[in-house]
Amino acid sequence: MGISGRVIAVVGAGLMLAAGGCSRGEAEKPEAEAKAAESAEATAPGPARLESAIPGMVLVALADLPRSPETGAVDEYCDGHRGDAESAAGRAVEGRGWIVTSEAPLGRYRVVSFVSGFDPATSGICTARNGNIGVFDGDRPVALAYAPSGSGTIPGRVEAIEGGALLVWGGDYPGPPLGELRLDGDRPRLTGLAAAQTFCDRTATVPNVYGLSIEAARTKLIAGGWRPLAPDEAPDPYDRAAELARNGMIEAQHCSGTGMGYCALRYRGPDGVLEVTTAGDEPPLVLVYGVTCQKG
Structure with missing residues (x-):
């Protein structure tokens, strides 16, 4: 899934x-x-x-x-x-x-x-x-x-x-x-x-970032070898993802403007792309994540 x-x-x-x-x-x-x-x-x-x-x-x-x-x-x-x-x-x-x-x-x-x-x-x-x-x-x-x-x-x-x-x-x-x-x-x-969860038949390892603030999770993921991955197209200027990108989080893909305030962020590793979903505003906290397996 x-x-x-x-x-x-x-x-x-x-x-x-x-x-x-x-x-x-x-x-x-x-x-x-x-x-x-x-x-x-x-x-x-x-x-x-x-x-x-x-x-x-x-x-x-x-x-x-x-x-x-x-x-x-x-x-x-x-x-x-x-x-x-x-x-x-x-x-x-x-x-x-x-x-x-x-x-x-x-x-x-x-x-x-x-x-x-x-x-x-x-x-x-x-x-x-x-x-x-x-x-x-x-x-x-x-x-x-x-x-x-x-x-x-x-x-x-x-x-x-x-x-x-x-x-x-x-x-x-x-x-x-x-x-x-x-x-x-x-x-x-x-x-x-x-402390960590594996994906892609145990070739990809993601440190446990559940419940961390978006900033703390980013630091931990980068230290674990996951590189921020910018979206193919820049977020809409009114999308909160654009604000995150302006603050250095280039991996912000898009955010919902209402409700729970979900945001999607992506990172690349050697065996796939990690997508992280956060919820909330001050600060956004990591809710769920998963890896789409692919080499390179």
Whole structure:
């Protein structure tokens, strides 16, 4: 998937999975979240808690997936944020009334992210209620990642990356991934983000710049061997990218004039072109990035 597609998928469908700022009353959501979490923990066998290094997120062993506290209905505005149930695990999640938002492999397991519902928000974003990430062996649940009420963290989508790990995206408004879901032997665990991520069959390495300001990320990328790449055509004078270019950031391609203020910047490395997307204004922060693989 190209970087623009990932922005749509992650920003429009993954990073919008927030519990905060929803139109539904604040008193309703924590109660629903607590019921789902309590039901999950009540069915967890053995030592319930597995390792989690992601602040605000808990990973528990799970023998039986609880039913969704809602009906699984999605209105037309948010329907594009529903993912496909691609596997037996995804279909098992839907069978319990949840809405699947993403799926990805993790070793011999299948990981499914799911929510109980969405609330429309601004800029085409929909916020989710009761976000969870389940780890399945076939259609059998073995672990569940969730955020207890009041933690300030909302689990969002998962995304497979090179090396076999999964990025765990936050479920609130656009922001960097929360961490990674990995296997320790045969045991799932939540970790922080790695210091670098590889692309193009591990021939291209990008240092972790998630959440950094555009200036700090630029410094780190250049030090890592990524050269600023100017656009083929100069940005429109009224585009914020033109202002960035005047301030020395020649790699600024274009920026959106409204909404979350996304900007796209490009860098060239020996094995491809890196596209970085930022969001926000003061300062813009790195939201997502990816490499289009090509030599030279």
